[in-house]
Amino acid sequence: MCGITGYLWTSGKRPPTQQTVDRMTDRLVHRGPDGRGVHRIEHDDGSGIALGHRRLSIIDLDSGHQPMTNEDRTVWITFNGEIYNYRELRDGLESRGHQFRTNSDTETIVHLYEEYGDDCVAHLRGMFAFAIWDDRKRRLLLARDRMGQKPLVYFQTDDRLIFASELKSILAAGDVPSEIRPQAIDEYFLYGYIPHPGTIYQNICKLPPAHIATWQNGRFSVRQYWKPDQVPDANASPESLREDLRDALDESVRLRLRSDVPLGSFLSGGIDSTIITGCMQSQSQSTVQSYSIGFADPRYDESEFAAEAAVHLGTQHHRMMVQPDSLDVLDKLVQHFDEPFGDSSAVPTYYLSELTRQHLTVAMTGDGGDELFCGYDRYPTIDATKRFDALPAAIRRLVTGPWVGLIPGRSEKSIGRRLRHRLRLLGRPLEERYLNWATGSPPSMRRQIYRDDFSASIDGEASEAFVANLMSMTSGMTPGMTPGMTPGIRAMRTDAGSYLPCDLLAKVDITSMAHSLECRSPFLDHHVVEAAYRIPFDQLSQSNRVKPFLTDTFPQHLTDRLKNRSKMGFSVPLDRWFRGDLRDYSRDCLLASDATCHQFLSVDAIENLLNEHDDGAWNHGGRIWSLMFFESWGQFAKQDQAVEAA
Incomplete structure (x- = not known):
């Protein structure tokens, strides 16, 4: 895992000084403490590009230094991430005559680009954000992995393009305005994060997951390169779906076990992390090192379940009981996130990363399991509303009519207030229902804390459009027209495109990189995602069972108690x-x-x-x-x- 940065300028722009490029690069030292590199190209017309890299050594420790180039030094790359199928790709490229000078996954991308151009991304299995400069064409390619595990932000004007792994590196260029984008503040208080493609700053953007961007001759464009089939396969048997998932996840774990440094797992005792750790242990030639943290408050302590899972799987388990220093960790999180981020589970994730990095450089996680296999209560809840929607319109209007406002109750725990709120939601479109369940911050609630002049400057509906558009575009069809696209499935797909990359994966990337720890997520391999998307909702959600499809596919990794424990979440009091x-x-x-x-x-x-x-x-x-x-x-x-x- 690494940090990348770069500064491209046209012939009419004054080039950045070497001190500026060095400063941009070294602002990312926490992402790559093992080495640094900068490469600068200047053309006769005054245009040029500078690429910076901070390295966390994982594969090919001796010769994988970056920025890296091809044989004739016409193609240059700065790369953050891991390509897990690089050995298989290398074999194919060598058979086509490509010659390698290192054993790194980075060089594989360079030769893939020579062979396939922008379509090189279609061949990659991994997490990545990279920039490739083609000096012959004077063309820049930026790319981000399919699920959004690795970040990439950029600032673009007519005469320059600046990119980096983190905002702090772009701001270190010294010529980038840091004007706050007012709408981003409303987005933050709605979601708890600022969704792509925006950032807190007016003119700095995030490259969305599964997208590439290109720059050539002053023209900049962004396009999506991957979109899985959204519709479940109603004709496939449960047995064949389980077999496909089992094969895909086992292979995903096998590929992610490749490392030249010590590797272990995050193990909370939840279904997702336990299954990933179990797959690791079944394929590893040595005992897996697993890690968890515990809290004194039993409402937030999962250490008992983690210990049970470790005994069942036979791992060497490490547990640290922590009493969070909330003030100290808040300051540290603010310094690393670069923009407002409201998910408090960043606190325990930060501590867990700190503990794990004392022993390892790479850790497996269960991220993505909830969004792929119906891990949140809101999915079956919203799916159940299809029964209400099937009622005659007259009955629906009666149930959600003006009388609902007469239901008494104002306190948070009041049954009347909750009933009134839910009945009103039933009268709204599916997108609005889901948005409320997923965020709990409608415009009226947010405006209560805004100054009047600020409230007048923003558009609450524009903030909500990010998730509402994702849900409305799910498969491009409505449930009635597309068999299998139930409200629950649509909610899961929406979370996979919003909450997962913008909150969960951003949190894991920032908190782990704060400690120079690489996290790998086997559930997010795109072959696993495509297998999961084929599963119908009625197999993913069953009464009185937790993630039944997943637990039935990997029963050997779970004790009876772990199979049906309710989700606790990774949070603080x-x-x-x-x-x-x-x-x-x-x-x-x-x-x-x-x-x-x-x-x-x-x-x-x-x-x-x-x-x-x-x-x-x-x-x-x-x-x-x-x-x-x-x-x-x-x-x-x-x-x-x-x-x-x-």
Whole structure:
């Protein structure tokens, strides 16, 4: 795993200094502490490109240095990620006459590009973000992996294109405006993250998953290169579907066991991580090293289940009990994420990565299992609404009519309030229902905390369009027209294109890279994803069972108790933190006269929210964490920009 950066300029643009390129590269040192490289090409017309790379050595430790080139030095690459099928690809390329100087997966991409051009990405199995400069054509290719495991951000104008693994590297160029994009703030408070292709900054973008971008002669374009078949196969037998999934996942794990450094697994005792660890152990010639963390609060402690899984699978298990220093870790997370990020599970993921990196350089994870195999309660919940939608229109209007507003109850835990809310949702289109269940932050709720002038400057519906469009485009058809595309399937596909890459994978990448740890996710191999997409919803969701298709496919890796344990989630006790140790700090931070968030948010609304949480009327722990992260990011960004300007 590595960090990449680059600066392309046209003949009319003043080239960046070598000091600038070095600064951009070294801002990514945490992603690649084992080595650095910079290559600069300048043409007679004054145009050119500089490529930077920070290396975390995983494969071919001695000769895999970057930026790397082909035999005649006309094609250059800076690459972040791992290509797991590089050996198989290399054999095919050598049979076509390509000559290799290293044993690295990076060089394989260079020769694939020579052979297939932009279509080289179709041959790759792995996680990646890379840039290839073709000096003959004076053409740049940027690419990001199918599921969005590795990040790639860019800034583009008529006379320059700057790209990097992280925003901090682009900002280090010194000539990139850092103007905040107001709509991004609304997106953040809606989703807890800022969805692609946007970032917190006005003119810096994220390359979406499964996309490539090209630049040539001043023309920049972005296109999607992979889109799996969305529709389940209703004609396939359960046995054949299980066999296909078993073969795909076993192969995915086998390929991801390739490493020249120590490798282990994250093991929470949940179904996904336990199955991945079990597949590892069954294919490994040595005992797998597994890792978990535990918390003193039993509501958030999975260590008992992790220990049970480790004994069952026969791993060498390592557990660390932690008492999170929430203030310290918040500051560290803000420094690494570069933009607001509201998912508090980044805290335990950060600690787990820190523990694991003390022993290993590579860890397997169970990421993607929930989105592929119906791991969230919201999937069967939203799928059940199809029965309501099948009722006559007159009955639907009656059930969701104006009388619903008369149902009493205002407190968070009030049964009446919850019933009123759900009945109103049933009267809305599927996309709006799902958006509410997935985020819980409709425009009216978000606007309560906004200043009036800020509220007037944004469009709440535009923020919601990211997920709403993904769901509406699922297969391009409606459930009634496409057999198998039930509301539950459509919700899962939507999460795979939004929550998974923008929240979960971003979190794992940033927190693991903060400790120079590489995380590999076998469920996210595109062959596994395509096998999972063939499974009908009624096989993925069954009453009183958790992920039945997955557990029936890999029963040998799970104890009876682990097969049916409810999902706990990887979280921290925010409700208790903000009524206890962090109560005064959160108030001092969010209500301070110089708080940066007051440019956008109402001080009175923030204070009211803190009071409601403090009184126990509502659990606003997640919202307070989002506010704290937003304010801490604002303060850090202001200080960082002042340093860069100096």
